[in-house]
Amino acid sequence: xxxxxxKRAASFGHAFRGVAELLHGTPNAVIHVVLALVAVAxxxxxxxxxxxxxxxxxxxxxxxxxxxxxxxxxxLADMISREHNENIKRIKDVAAGAVLMAAIAALVVGMIxxxxxxx
Numbered sequence: 001x002x003x004x005x006x007k008r009a010a011s012f013g014h015a016f017r018g019v020a021e022l023l024h025g026t027p028n029a030v031i032h033v034v035l036a037l038v039a040v041a042x043x044x045x046x047x048x049x050x051x052x053x054x055x056x057x058x059x060x061x062x063x064x065x066x067x068x069x070x071x072x073x074x075x076l077a078d079m080i081s082r083e084h085n086e087n088i089k090r091i092k093d094v095a096a097g098a099v100l101m102a103a104i105a106a107l108v109v110g111m112i113x114x115x116x117x118x119x
Contacts, residue, residue: 022068029067032103036060039110046117055113059106066102070095 022029039056042048048056073095077088 018068022071026067026071028099029064029071032063032067035106036064039106039114042110042114046114048113048117052113055109059102059109063099063102063106066099070099 023033039060043053043056074092077092081088
């Protein structure tokens, strides 16, 4: 394997370690994964169509990706200063808000897809 391919393979290893770190160190990420698994199970149970699967997969990916970015931002901010800093607080709040917005969007998508099937 040439040097380029070895570096690409190593980068995937780093990424998978990052996902493991997210899941082991971030309780909210675990909650998001559990809810994602519920959505996937409901998708199989109700035999949702391809367009509905697409929406579910996109919002799951968005929520988990933003949770990872939020966790990274919080970690970097804490490295900069553990003391109260209003600018860092705002940055962390905005990052958390991004996760919240994505999670709300995911909830709405889930309601649009699953509520008619449940009722």
